[in-house]
Structures are given as structure tokens and as C-alpha cells.
Amino acid sequence: MRLSYRWLIGAIGVAVVATGAATLLQQAQPTLTDAAVQVEPIGSAVLLCPEPGASSDLGVRVTAAVVPGLPGQNAEGDDGSAGLRTLPGKESAQSRIRVPGGQAEIEAFGSTALPPIEAYGEGSLAPGLVAAQWGRDPGGAGRSLASTDCAVASSEFWFVGGGAIAGRRTQIVLVNPDENAAIVDLIIRGPDGIIDAPAGRGLVVPGQDRLVVRLDVLAPGVPATAVQVLARTGRVGAAVDDEQRSGLTNVGSDWIPQAAPPSRTVYVPGVINGDGARVLSVTAPGDDDAVVDIEIIAEDGTYAPAERSRIEVSADSVVAIDMSPVLNREPATLKLTSDVPIVAGMRQFFGNETSFTAGALPFTGAAAASGLPVRTATEVRVAIAAPEEEATVELSLLPYKRGREAAEPTGVRTITIPAGTLKWVRISPPTGVDWYTAVVATQEGSGPIVVAHRLKEKSRFGDLVTGYPWPPLRTEVVIPTSVQDPAVAMR
């Protein structure tokens, strides 16, 4: 057989040369991480303020502000609108905000049936919208000072800290801002796991209306709970009001602030100084038991307490533990680190008053609390913790005077917080105003912070306290890249 090596060698040569050339010329497939991510100011914001608390004696003030100087805002505010309105929508000139820096309020006194209120911001007045609700009843049956921020309408909320023992009344307030009814499930966890409460399933919240559910109806006798609000259909705003009496004496009431959704590291800011129990409640939703390490961030640094530095939480159960023995009556922020996601909250007793705080996540950017009252007997302190690295923040105040359109920020202070420490800053209120909004904003390059405040008012019946962690202001959103891809439409 006559062989012809010429052709074979030629073919192999062609293949090798072509393969080499192709290897050199081959382009890298564009990696998916190249997707450009845009950040843009938000276009609208809706904050839902819960129903005012207890009795007819309680004075209620709902305040809103648009924190100025944020991206996306327009100096004249002419292509946006913001303000407060009742559901269904009623507005007045006083409840309208026209420019960034503008503030609004709705006040009611002696009214038992104030409708739900929403704070809205659209267009250039949407970024920086903050709203809060205050209730004050220094002498009546609901002797208390209560406040909470108005939450963004959403489909899931966590509240840790309610109870249903005798004398305690925890009620969950659900507000539906939309026109269609929302269907909500309440999942209640107790010390022994999820409580079978069929009455909490499939609750219908009518459109632009509210629904109030008492925890003692759903889970009677349970001392410590965590309430998960899940909207199956539609979206709601949720808040939990807690009030405890001892006999006929009110031993304090306040709103339980919304806790951060389950995560492995949770901070509990705003642990106030002074006497009284500091009852930390932790739940571990899911199938796994959690081992939670507790550290204390104080003004002089972070340390693990000698005891109570580790607690074990069974899956889906709530563990309550008094942290006051290890807190030295000092202001603090707790850092909880767990191997599985947890949700945390704290009930704080201060004399005959209670106040709540809840788990929060660190953030950079701005946070604010609106409607801080201006009284001589009132002391407001802000706890700013920099858990991870050094943080530099600016604290400024927006005073509100009825009839004045916009407020110039006053009393701007720059505060540097070393990493792992806490600053317990006292706010000097402006004078000649009705109330003010405090704003904390991290500077460029600053580390993340967690913020909460404590308001203490001296009263002849005893000191009144309130406060809550400050959620970061929604000013900007990350806009992901979208690509049309027909393959999505296949199962």
C-alpha cells in the first residue's frame, strides 16, 4: 500500500495552526459581574403611621419631614409632592410639604378614632421623607410617652417583644394603603416555638383601612413573643403597641419598633442607661437552633460580658434574657452574632415606664427621627455606634414652626466615633419651635453606624421614656441592570 504522508502532515499542520490561532484570538466571554449598577434617587415613598395608641386622653402628633440636601431633590421641589394625609386621602395645607427641608404635622387630641395616616413623597420630594408618630399621656390611664417611626409599606415585618400575660396588652395594628384588600398572616413565636394561632391566618385588611389584632386573643398566656407579619396579598404597614398595667397602675406603654429581618449579625442599639430590666428577646426562625454570642458596644469600647455572653435559642422559639446585670447601667449597643439568622428585640424598663428597641442593621447614609418635642423637661440623647470601623457623622436639626415652609438645618455637629465604640450624644434643642427633626448622616468614607435615641421627660408622675432605632432614610436605590431574555419565560 502506497502511503502519502504529505497529506497527513499537511492536514495536521493546518489543524494545529488553526487551533493555535483560535486560541490566541479567542475572546473572553463577558463576565456577568460586568453588569453596570446604577444608583438613582427614589421616585416615591409611602410611610404608614400606626394608629394612635390607647385612650382619649392621649395627645397624638404625626409629623413628617423631607430631609434636605439629598441627591435627587430639586431645590424648589416643583416636580414632586409630599405630605401627610389620612386614609382615605384627606389633606390640609398644614400637612403638605412643598420643598426639601419642609415639614408637616397632623395633631389630634382627645380623639379616639383618628384614621390611619400615611406620609407620602413623590418625585423630587420622595428622597429623604421621614415620618414619626408621637403619643403623650402624662397623667391618664395610659400614662406614657410613646413614639415610633412610620414604616414603609411592605409585605413582611418582624416584631420581637410582645407578651400576652395578664395585665399586658399587646396589639398589632395593620394598615393597608392600597385600594384592594390585603390578606395577612400573623406568625407568632413563643418560648416553645411557633404558636398554633389559626385566628392569625388569613386576616383581611380592607383597602385604605386598618385592622387591630390583640395578641392575647391569638396567644393567650405567652410571656414573650416574636410576631412575624406576612402579607400574602397586597402590602401593609404594621406596628405593635404594648401596654402593661399592674392592677390599675399603668407600668408603661410604648410601640415595639420593627426589628431587622433575620440575619446572622444583629445590633440592638439604644440600650438606655439607668436602672431597670433590659430584657433581650431573641428568636431563630427556621429549622436550626442558634448559638448567639453577645458583645456589648459601650462608650469605651466593645467587650464580651463575663456572663450572658452566649445564649442558645432553639429553632423557632423565643428566648428572653435580662441583660441589665452585665450592662452596668450604661448606654450600650448590643452586638449579636449567631450561626443561623436571628431576630432580636429588647424591652427596657425605666421606673414605671417602658421603652422598646429592636434589632437593626448598620448602614451608611442618613437617618432621621422626626417630631422630637421641645420642652424644658425633655432630654434627647442619641446613641451612635460604629461597630465595624471608625465613623464620622454629622448631626443636624430641622426645627419646625407652624407656618414656616422650610427649615434651615441648625446646630450641625460633626462627631467622630472610633471603631467599636458608642457616642451618647445629647441634643441641644433649638428654641422657639414646636418640634424638630434630628438627622444623622455619615460623611463620605465613614464606616457604618447604628443609631437610636432615647427621649426622657421628667414628669410629676415619674419619668417618661421613649425611643427607637433609626432606620436609614430611603434616598437612593440600586437599580440593577435589566436584560430582556426570553429564556426566563420557560419553566
Place this chain on the structure above:
Amino acid sequence: MTDDPWRDEDVRDDPWHDEAGPADDFPAEDLPNEGFPNPDVFDAESASDAVRAADEPVVLPSSLGTDEQITEWFSVEDGLSRDDGPEALPRRRHHVTTIVVAHEGDVWLPAVLTTLAHQTRPTDDVIGVDAGSHDGSLALLRDSLGEDRVVNSPENAGFGAGVAAGVALHDARVQQGGMGGAGDPGAPTSADDVVSWVWLLHDDSAPDVTCLSDLLTTADDHPSATVLGPKILGWHDRRLLLEAGVTISGSGRRVTGLERREHDQGQHDGARDVMAVSSAGMLVRRDVWDRLEGFDPTLPLFRDDLDFCWRAHRADERVFVATDAVIHHREASAHGRRADDLAPRPHRADREAAVHVLLAHAATWAAPFVALRLIVGSLARALVYLLGKDVVAARDEVSAVLALALHPSKVRSSRDLIRRTTTLPASVARHLRPSVRSQVRQVLEMVGGIATTSGSASDQASVSGLDSGPVGEDVDFLADDSSGLVRRLLTAPSFLLTVLLVVIAVIGTRGLWLGEGVLQGGALFPAPPGAGDLWQTYLSAWHDVGPGSTTPAPPYLAVVTAVAVLLLGKAPTAVTVILLLGIPLAGIAAYVTMRGLVPQKGIRFWAAAAYALLPAMTGAVASGRIGTTILAIALPFALRSLVRISAERGTYRRAAGTALLVAIVMSVSPGVWLLLVVGGVVAGGWLVLGPTRRRRAVLGRLAIGLLAPVVLLLPWSGYVLTHPSLILLEPGLNGGAITDPGLAPWHVLLLHPGGPGMTPVWISVGIVVAGLLALLRRDRLHITGGFAVLGALALAFGYLQLILLVTPPGATSEVRPWPGQATLVLGLALIAMAAVAVQGLRDRFVGTSFTLGQPVALLVAVGALLAPVLTAGWYATGLSTVMTKAPASPLPAFVAADSLSAQAPRSLIIASDAAGRVRYSLLNGEGPHLGDAETGPPAEVWETLDPYVSAMVSGRGGDEVEALAGYGVRYVVMAEGNSTDLVSTLDAEPGLRRLSSSDGEVLWRVSGVTTRARVASASGPAPVGIAAEGTRTADPYISQILPEGTGERALVAGVTADAGWRSDVVDAEGGVRSLPAATVSGLLDWSQAFPVPNGAPLVEVTYDGSARDRWLVLQLITLLVLVVMALPERVRSEADEDVDRPDAIDVDAAIVGEAP
């Protein structure tokens, strides 16, 4: 016996003759069918006399003792009939005048005259008529019959005139009294007891020696029969039955009642009444001939006999076929055998005569209807002839009818003749004409025969339109061999291959056969339920994809539709078969087409299995690439066809068939088509300029085969040329998920294109090495070299696909093409090279001393053999696949139902990916279907939509939800398995309301007006329904009375603005007026809009698809042209085929009556 054949003594000696009673008294039914032959004819020696006679010049009257002749089978039959037949009727005295009419017939005339002379019952007188021959016919007649028995007839007068001239000559000779010469002129001694006959013979009709005798015997047995004809057998094939009586169908067709190529075994024997007998051998009683005035002079050549017989029926005479009498007829005129100026185009003349006869015999009132039927029938037949590429016959059909219509006087004169000579209506012969039922049956049989390619109607024609298709001998395992069929099947390699590959394919795709749902995933969208839906997608100019699209539909949809039609219209079944059975089908295709290339079945078995189990095939099945499986099935046929038309003997017919195959290849893979074009250019150049020096016609054929598909697939092929990225891509979704980002060039060299369904890379090393080593064999280089060029082109193409990133039309991001089709072609080339080279290798090694080549060859062979085996194992144990069988709609049922309502809201389906990108799709109706991936709108449409989707999933709360509502989005669906962060963000997004979540799938409803079409006005939008509820067409798109209103309003159609949209408004008076297009500002500016008049107008919005329709007509015309070209040519074969030319007859056989 007497020596003188012209004497009547044998008749007079007939012992029964004198005892005969009046013949007409006997009813016909009682008459015996068989004549009673003269017992003296049996003499074996006369056969040798006949041989001698053939060698000598034919001289009549002959002195030979031809009375004593023998035919074996005659004797048998006669012996039988002698026992059965009644011996009742008297024999009469006959006087027969034979008239031989010749026209250019010197080829056949000697045989005719010889057989005439050898008649056992000699004719009493014979007259030769020459109709103006230019050859030796006249001389032959004169030599044989004598000068005085021959008369000249005008050249153009026709057969009837010739006979008339002959009869006149005969009469003249009788009147002159006894003529000199050898015979009595044959005047009857008494008009009372002698029956006079005229016997007509053509110059190409040779009667058997007993023909006349048998005819007269039949005449005696049936005394009322006045026109008799013999059974007509073939000239060359002497047992071929041509006619035993003939009739005419309503369409003018000559109906013999015989199967084509029927051999005479006595099955049609039996003297009987017939509609007509042929003029060849027609025996007519003289008085009837005279009374009917002979043949109609306006019918010069054809159907004159039929007309005459019909007139005989109408004159209350009986026409009989005497099947004992046999004549062998060449049918020279009818087959155009004659250099004939009477009928240069016999088909046309025949048709004209047929129409003429039917019209002449039609009753006056019926004539227009008959004429109409004939015209329509002629046109229909002309069309069929055109399909058979027989333009001449088609022209003949039409011109025959036209000629008659232009000369009505001819028919009129025929009608005069009929009126003059007959008394009865034409319907007297109705019972002898074919019934409507039998005609319908015959037509159906013919059609069925064409359809099944087997049947009497077209037994000759190989109806393999695509001459490369697996028909006929190719399908050897289908060979119907009744004995041992099962055993043969089980041992046939082709059958084993099929079974094996089917089993492997079914096992490998086992999860995808059963269960609810439609096959989908990877590149494949679910198929719509019916073939009609696919076809509609192909036909439509506007596609309801996204916000509407005018991208031309890909032609592979037509291929899938065709398969679906074969599978009872079920499109999902078609997709399942093409995709999941793609491996066995490709294997069969390779096995069948390699027949000529690789004769050894075992090697072919390996080659087909290796081809079918290439990684490209397993990958195509695993990732739903229906284009690649179609390519794998069609490519072997297309390649073989291209090779065939490159051969010297290639035809344009094959080139047209090739074009159809290449069109299938192009429709699923423009890239491989380009490969073939480049290869064709190379091959064409080499063939014409290289050592073989083929004629340039090769180039023409290759050009047709490779470039006609471009015309056929317009406008899509034009779209491909303007979007060259399609050349690197293939049908279906070209997403990044089903390609391998880490694919290296050497993977491609080892035939691995990457993606789902890949086997380990080393598996195909054996094939590659074997294919390369094939180049070592110099003696096969002329074949392997061609494949090597093809393989090199494929490799280059694969590398091109590898190094380029392309953006598919309508997509906004780049993807890497999948080099599967390139590796498929490369693999095919390597396998073919190896298979060609390995043949005969063992023989070469056997007996030679040990060399290094032997173990190397063994090693390579084992490696190559293992490749398909290992792949089969790998495949059967389950490859990773992205295919699923799932419900066709990705939407919850109520959303899908709502989407099909009149408001036709759309749905937005979103998913997040690992990089935080959001992928989305805008769904119309219940979801995407096969074809939507290719017919999507251009990328700009999505680029306007992208920001809204981005903003929505960011929870920004701007105008994005309103904008999406403007697109008609009513539902937002997040598929399961996505980031839960998106859920809370979307929950918080104003304008979206969560409806439900189950199994990880979350659904939101968009608030506000979310219909697709709406009336926009200052007071807000009002919903408008669309007309095509539940369907996806735009004809019409909207047809309804709009809401009452005034002021500036606009009808927003909810589809991307395009110049093709039309809107008509119908006012109160019923007038229709077109509306100009309007522009809407703001969020709806992308949409087509029209101004709305005041009041409540009735508006109809349609998409003008006439441009697409024109393209489709062009496609249809091109397809018809190619199909007609590719169809086998109409084979005009004569039943009685030539043995050789010229038509010399074996005179011995002619006389003895045996087959030569």
C-alpha cells in the same frame, strides 16, 4: 384442399353452410362464443414454409399451401371450445374485400402483406391504398398486389378517404367484370346468399393467419353483428394485449378496459358487443359501410373508427369484438412512429378527434355542457402535464380544444353526417361506455398510484421527487420479501442500527417522553398545540412577540409544520420526534446516504452510529437545539445530492431536488449553508479547471442547488444577509446558559461544542485520528481529499464561532455562538474519511509481513469503534439536560386565561441572576411558543423597556409601573428560585399588588388601566378590547365601537409603531375612511396610535401584511418551480416497446404467432 387461396371452396365446402337457417332469427345470447375452426389447419410443417416465405419477396396471390397452419395454443383453446360450443348456426357464404391502407409504412408493410397472404381463409379480394407515401410503401403494394389493385389516395385526406378510395376501386373492378390475373375479383355470384364484407388493415397491423377466418366464424355465430373487430395484440411483445374492443369516456379518453401492460391469457376473451372496434382489422358488412357512408372525412386519423362504430350503433347495428381473431398492431401513428404529416403531433390530433367525436354525438341541448366539460377537463389535464414537465402535451391538450372551437364547421358537418346516416340517439350505446363510477375509480387509482409511487398508473416513473430521498432501493430494510422477512429484518444492519439508536435515544431522554406538558428548555420554546398555529406564525407578517414585531418568520417553522402535518397536526409531537428521535433519524440518514460511498455494511453501520452519536448530537438533544437535529438529518442527503449533481451525469432535475434539500439545511443553519457554498465554489472550480475538466454545466447545477434556496427562502434569507450574526447562530434561543464559556479550540477540534449533554472530551479522539490517518491512503485520496476540504472549512467555521461574540438580532447582550453545527460537519467529514479509507484495509494487511502500521491501525480502529459505543453508554446513563416537560404556559392558569381575554393584557416575568442582573420577558397570551425566539422585535424595543423594569425591581417608585401598565402589563411574575430580596422590594413598589405566592413563584398585579389597547384622552385612558381574542393575529387587531367621547383623543393600539398599521373608521353612513397615524407623547410614545373622531366611531385596526403575502407568493412559485423541476419527468413509454429500431418485425413470429 385447394391450392388457390382466393377460391371460396373452403367456404362452400362448409358442411353446415347449406343447412343454415336465417341467421338473424337467432338471439345473440344464444350464440356460441367460439367459432368452429377448420380442422385442416393443423399441420406442423407449414411453419417452415412461412419462414421461407418471409425470405422471399412477397407475392400475392401466393401459391403456398397456407391453409395448414398451426399454433399450439390455438389448438388447445379450440379443442376446449369444440367440446363446449353448440353447433347450431349455419355457416354463410362470405365475400371479403381487404383494403390495406399504407402511408410511409414500408417498415411494417411486408409483414402485413405476408400475413395477409397466409390467411387460412384467404380474402376474396385485396386492394392496396397508398396515401402519398414517400418511402417504398407504394412499390411494396404494387409488387405484392399488382398494379391494378393499388390506388393512390391524396396525401392529406386521411385513413377514411383512403378506405373510400379502395372501396371505389373495388367497385370499379367489379363493374368492369372479371379482371385478368390469378384471382377472381371476388364479385359475389349472387347478392342473396353471399354476404359482402370490407376488411380494413393498416400498414402496421399484421393479422394472425386465422384472423379473417375467426372473424367470419364469429360473424356467422352472431349474424346480427355487422361490424367486427379482432383482439389486438402487441407488435413486438406478441402477448401484450392492446385492445379487445374500445370505448370512449366522457372526457374523451380512449378506454380499453385493460390494465397497462396486460398480457393476454384469455382473460378478456369472449365475443361480445362493444362500443367500438379499432379500424385495424375492422370487418364491416358492405351494406352497412355504404349506408353509413364510410368513415367521417373530418376525422382523418384518430377516432374515425370509434365514430363509425358509434354511428353503427345509432343505425341499429351491432358492433362486435371477435376475440378469437388476433391482429398484431404497431399503433405507429398513435406513437408518433411515422414521419407523418397527417398527425405530426399524435397526442394533439387524438385529443382533437376525441373532442370532435363527443361533440358531434352530443344531443343538441347537451352540446354546450359537453363542450364546457371538455374544456375544463383539458385545462386540468394540461396542468397535470405541466407538473410532469411535458409542455408539449399540455399545449396539445389546450390547442386541440382551441382548434375545434375555432372551426365549428367541422363538427357541424359531422353532425350532418350523423343525422343523415343514423336514426337512434347517441345514448343507445350508453351501456357500452364506461360508467361514471368506473371512471372515478380509475382517476382515483391513478392519483393513488402517483401518491404511493407504486401502482399501475405510474409504474415506470421513479417518483422520488428528491432523487436523494430514501426511496426505492435505498430503504433496503423495507424490502418486502414475504419469506423470512422477520429473519432478514433482524439480521439487516440497517434495522439493527435503527433499533439500537432508538433504544439509546429513548433511554437517554427517558424523562422527557411521558407526563403532562410540552417539551421545552434550553434553546427550545414549547411548541403550540397545532400545526396550524405554527403555520400561522410562518404566514404572519406581524408577530405578537413582546410589544409586536415584524421580523420575518424563520422558514424552519415550515419544516416543523410539515412534519407536524404528517403526525396528524400535532406540533409538540413533531418537535418531540425531531428532537428526541434526532439521533436515530440522523443515523438512518447517514446509513442510507453512505450506501454508494461505503459498500460494506459493517463499516457503514459504524459510520452511521458514530455520526448519530457525535457530541454535537447529544448536545443538541440535551439543550433543545431542534435546528441541529434537523440539520443532522438533512445534511447527509444534501451532501450526497450535491455530489451527484457535480458528476458528469448530473441533471438539472437533480439540481432542483438538491436545492430543496439545501433549503432545509439553510433554514436551520445559514452557517452550514455558507460552508456548502464555499465548498461548492472550491469544488466547482476544481472540477471545471482541474484535471477532470468537467463541462461548465456543473457550475450551473451547483449554482441552482446552492443558490436557489436563497430565492426560495426570501424574505428570510435577505434578513439573514442583513443580520450576519445569524450565520453564526442557529434557530431557537441563543442564550449564554447553554454554551460553555470555558470552551477551548482544541475541544472543537475533538468535536466537542460544549454546553449541556457533553461527553468527556477524549471520547472522540479515535474518530479524529482515524479520519486524519485516512489521508495516508493515496488510492482513496480523491474521496477523502474532498471530505478533508469540507472538514477544514467546518473547522475554520467552528473557530470563527468560537472567537467571535455576537449579539443576536433582538437581543441586547452578546452571546458566544455554539459551534455544534460546525463540529457536526467536521465529524461527518472525519467519519466519512475513516470509513472510506478503512475499506479493504484488512485484505491489504493480511499476508503482508508485520509492520509498524498494523498495530497502529488496530489501535486507531479500536479507538474509533469505541467512540460511539462509549457515547451511547454515556448518553444512556443520563446526560445533564436542560430540557423539561412542563406546561406550555409559564403563567398561573388564571393569568394565562386573563391574558387570552379581549383585553389581552401582557405579563412581565422576571428573574434575577447570580450577578444581580434582572432578566425579564414580556409575555403575550399564555406565553411564548416555538418561533417566538426568532421573530422578536429589534433590540431598540427592549432598550426602551429595560429602564422601566430596572426601576421597578429597584423599588424606586417612579413612573415605571405606569409605563409598564402602558405596555399592557397586568401581571408581574417572579419565577421560583429567585432572590427573595426582590419580593420585598416589589411588594413595596407602589402600583404593584402582590396577588399570591406559591412554591417560590410570586405574582403581582399592576394597578390602573392595564389593557393592551386603550383610548387616551385628557380625562384618562379607557380600555379597548382587541378583536383577535385568544389568538395572536393582527387581521384585524381591533374592531369595535370605541367609547363615546369628544375632544382630542387617541386610540393607542399597544403595539410598537410601524408603518404597516392601518386604521379604518366606519361612519354612520357606512363609509370607510382611513385614519392617519397619530403620535402620543409621554409614556405611550412607543405605541402605534390613531386619532379618534368625536362620538362613538367603529374603528378597525389591521396590520397590512400584503408585502409578506407577496413574498409568500414568490416563495410558493419558487417552490412549485423547484418541485416541478425535481419531479420525475413524465415518462411516455409505449406499452409495446421497441426491441430495436427501425421497427423490423420478426416475420416468422408474426406468422406463427409466438413471442419472439
